[in-house]
Amino acid sequence: MESGAARSKRDELYAEARAAFGRALDRLAVGYESDPDKRHDLRQEIHLQLWRSFEVFDGRCAVKTWTFRVAHNTAVSYINRERRKNAGFVSLEEIERTAASMDRAPDIDQQRALEQLYGFIRQLKPLDRQIMICHLEDMDAAAIAEITGLSAANIGMKIHRIKNILSHRFLEEKRYV
Amino acid sequence: MSDAGAMWREQPEEGTEVRLEEIVNRRTEDLYRSTRSEILVSIGAALLFVGITAWRLAPGLERLQVVGFGAAIVWVVVCLYRFRGRIWGDAARPDARAASGVDYYRAELAQRRDHLRRAWLWHGPLLLACVVLAGTDSGYRHLRDVWPLVAVLAVWTGYGWVRRHRQAREIQREMDEI
Numbered sequence: 448m449e450s451g452a453a454r455s456k457r458d459e460l461y462a463e464a465r466a467a468f469g470r471a472l473d474r475l476a477v478g479y480e481s482d483p484d485k486r487h488d489l490r491q492e493i494h495l496q497l498w499r500s501f502e503v504f505d506g507r508c509a510v511k512t513w514t515f516r517v518a519h520n521t522a523v524s525y526i527n528r529e530r531r532k533n534a535g536f537v538s539l540e541e542i543e544r545t546a547a548s549m550d551r552a553p554d555i556d557q558q559r560a561l562e563q564l565y566g567f568i569r570q571l572k573p574l575d576r577q578i579m580i581c582h583l584e585d586m587d588a589a590a591i592a593e594i595t596g597l598s599a600a601n602i603g604m605k606i607h608r609i610k611n612i613l614s615h616r617f618l619e620e621k622r623y624v
Numbered sequence: 625m626s627d628a629g630a631m632w633r634e635q636p637e638e639g640t641e642v643r644l645e646e647i648v649n650r651r652t653e654d655l656y657r658s659t660r661s662e663i664l665v666s667i668g669a670a671l672l673f674v675g676i677t678a679w680r681l682a683p684g685l686e687r688l689q690v691v692g693f694g695a696a697i698v699w700v701v702v703c704l705y706r707f708r709g710r711i712w713g714d715a716a717r718p719d720a721r722a723a724s725g726v727d728y729y730r731a732e733l734a735q736r737r738d739h740l741r742r743a744w745l746w747h748g749p750l751l752l753a754c755v756v757l758a759g760t761d762s763g764y765r766h767l768r769d770v771w772p773l774v775a776v777l778a779v780w781t782g783y784g785w786v787r788r789h790r791q792a793r794e795i796q797r798e799m800d801e802i
Contacts, residue, residue, distance in 0.1 A: 461644075470637065473634065473637065473638045474633070474635060477635065478637075483639075485639075487638075487640050487642075489640055489652070490638070490642045491646070491647045491649075492641045494644060494647060495644070495647045495648070495651070498644055499798070557631065560631060560633055560671055561632075564628060564631065564632065583628060583629050583632035583633070584629075584632070584633065585629055585633070594718070613628050
């Protein structure tokens with residue numbers, strides 16, 4: 448049985464993470480599930496696992512890193528359960544190979560571009576999807592490496608591919624190109 | 625067109641809010657429903673098994689079979705009484721909605737763990753009926769004719785036993801965490 452102090456510490460950490468990253472966690476769920484009802488379930492699952500996980504949080508990494516690790520891992524478990532119903536996922540490398548041959552729509556509006564971005568993210572394999580979402584959340588390679596467990600060099604290479612794909616496939620990117 | 629990162633971060637907010645109490649209460653109710661359906665399915669399977677076997681063997685039903693199947697039915701009745709709260713109780717009991725949802729969830733986890741550890745109790749009637757059938761001459765002859773099915777059922781039973789113990793361990797871990 449846990450003590451009241453431990454419970455309150457966990458609740459504090461959860462409240463802190465929720466306040467700081469709640470919106471980012473919502474966006475993360477969008478990257479994993481398109482159906483609004485199922486997404487609500489996924490968000491609930493992410494929050495529950497996050498709350499539970501803070502019981503064993505030992506401060507060896509930042510709360511942000513911990514939060515995104517738990518959220519991504521929960522979402523990956525979710526899509527693995529759902530994978531039976533859906534088609535398989537593709538890697539950044541596979542997408543990059545076909546991106547150059549695709550036409551970019553000259554005047555797509557913001558909403559459509561966002562839908563395209565969602566579609567692109569949701570077809571990625573779990574690890575690539577994590578990297579993509581973290582990158583869109585404006586995290587640097589070192590932060591993404593800490594969350595995913597890959598080397599920063601590997602992440603750098605993946606980000607380079609993401610930039611290529613984004614610029615070829617949908618968006619005129621001032622920032623990324 | 626703004627850049628992808630900005631577009632991603634500025635996407636519309638979700639319309640529904642996630643509330644921890646709601647999540648915990650929902651999981652509590654899910655656990656409650658799983659437990660109830662397991663008990664009912666197991667008891668239903670036992671009754672079906674006894675019913676069909678007794679019907680098929682009706683003319684030459686041995687004394688041991690009559691006693692054994694009778695005991696299985698008594699066991700079913702005892703199970704129904706023992707688990708009446710779980711079977712006919714309201715999943716969304718008032719305390720599930722109370723503020724101390726976490727404590728209620730922990731209590732439900734404990735009940736679920738005990739339920740899994742005591743599977744012999746609610747699986748008992750079915751097991752007893754199988755043992756009675758296999759242990760009597762006429763039943764053994766019948767089972768010998770359908771041995772592949774018996775083998776599959778035996779493997780399935782073993783797998784179920786391992787799975788339940790694993791689930792009980794996972795629940796214990798979850799209880800330790802919260």
